[in-house]
Amino acid sequence: MEKLGEFLKSPSAKIRLQAIQGVFSHTGTNEGIKGIKILIPHILKLVNDENLEISTTSINALINSCVDPNLCTSLSKSSTIDKVLKNLQVVDLKNNKIGKKNHKKEVIVSYIKANLMLLMNLTREETGCKKLLNSQIEQISNTQESNKNQKKKQNKNQKNTKKEKTTETKNKPGSVILQLIQKLFDPERLKEHKNQKKDSQKTLQEMSDVNVYLVNVLMNVTQTVTGRLLVIDFMRPAIKDLFLPYIMSKRSKVVVRQTIIGLIRNLCYEKDRHVVMANLILPYVMARLTTKEMIEVLDEEDYEKFPALFFQFMKQNRLKIETDHKCRKWLVECLVFLTGSRTGRDLLREIKVYYVLRELDEIEEEEDISEQIYQYVQIVNLDEIGGSTNKQVVPLDELKISKK
Structure with missing residues (x-):
């Protein structure tokens, strides 16, 4: 050797x-x-x-x-x-x-x-996540690119511009990941999804292996608070216009849905962003945990406050229960994580997510998923019954965030 x-x-x-x-x-x-x-x-x-x-x-x-x-x-x-x-x-x-x-x-x-x-x-463990988030390689690249652009536009104040760019981007955790998203996800595809008409049922092209690996990296990074805040605060357009539609796409492979739902699930762990995440993902999560037939048996008052986008999916006949066990379990856990804050619980009660889970529980055959549904109901009810419950509720901290 x-x-x-x-x-x-x-x-x-x-x-x-x-x-x-x-x-x-x-x-x-x-x-x-x-x-x-x-x-x-x-x-x-x-x-x-x-x-x-x-x-x-x-x-x-x-x-x-x-x-x-x-x-x-x-x-x-x-x-x-x-x-x-x-x-x-x-x-x-x-x-x-x-x-x-x-x-x-x-x-x-x-x-x-x-x-x-x-x-x-390398980002499966927290050490690698922190290393990636704190990498300064992106700042070097930005400075070099900035200098090249400056040479084309003007020859004055070149050294000052370099120093200013370095100062601006220094010590901003995770900016390198933003650059990877912009580089590896086709901007035209993002633009295409954003400009689609609301009633469009156009199916997506399958996500490439390269982009699945990148979303896996993001899922690993969201094991950390810094990573979750970074993705929620700066990658919301990508989540809304690119990632979430794959949850609804008929052409999405299981591995793609698992990766995206795992990422979304981790983001729901961040209590300070529960309202943001709930408004962003609830129509998609609810749509993959029910069918049109299950909703039609409810009284109108049970679902009148469901998100508008959910009803749009319903009109398009796009309500379909997720068939993959892991995906379905993680979708329910998205809701469980959102109960971790009072604001999250209040919003979930207002939208009446309970009725979707109640109907799902009637046909759910997997015991671990039924347990998560029970977990959700018990936590949401805590505020209404004075913080006590007849059965033991599993602490949210024991529901570990996911990593591949």
Whole structure:
């Protein structure tokens, strides 16, 4: 292995490629991963290699190595996340470029997927989340881009502009994630969803693997308070115009719905944003927990205060109970998390979400979901019965936020 490490440092790209391919071949087993641990410093240096095949192969080797929990934690504490972000920031999807070189689209997609998969693995734990949120690599990129634009527009005050830009963006947690969203999600698609007519039933194109990985990273980041506030306060248009429609889309794969609902569920944990989240997601959550037939059996006074968008879905025959167990459970838990604040409970009572859950409970066959429905009812009723209940209510803190 030590000799292999020497080859990884070779000035010859051909030799480096053969060496890292040899390393990658050892990462298919636990024993192999243990054997290459001493090569990790050398592998990390190749993550940003100018040769795209070398860089991608080294990243894939690290992805496989994350099977070892200790090694994964160690990587999350190192400079690995900054190296990955540096790779993602030089990607030009519009012109199929990475840096100044042109590449085939499939090569670029594989490169991005590898970087995001590694980022996804490294942010499973809080250490990696904090590392990503506090990364300053985005500020460097912003400054460089700003300077280039300034050169085109004017030659005056260039140094002052650089200092001002650096000062403005310094110590703003999570700004790098905002940039990734803008870069990797097609702006035209966001614009398309935003401009759709309200009565449109147009189905969405399937979300790409690249974007699913990015949403997974967001879901991991929302394990932290900083991450949740960042997504709620600055990514609301993306949640509303891109993510939530996939919950309703007939073409969405289960893995896409799980990832998006898991993200939404985590956001509902943030008590200070319960009103914002409730107004944003309730029509979608309620629509995936009931059917038109179930609503029609209710008295009008039971559903008269349902959200307007919910009735729009109803008219379009888009009310459909989520079939995936995990998705359905997490949808109910979105509602349970929203009961964590008094304002959340008041709003849920006003909208009368209870009637949707009551009808769902009549046909629900999964015991754990029925328990969550019971949990919701008990918590919502606490305000009305003086804070006491006949049965033990599970503390919200025991309902852990989700991570892939």
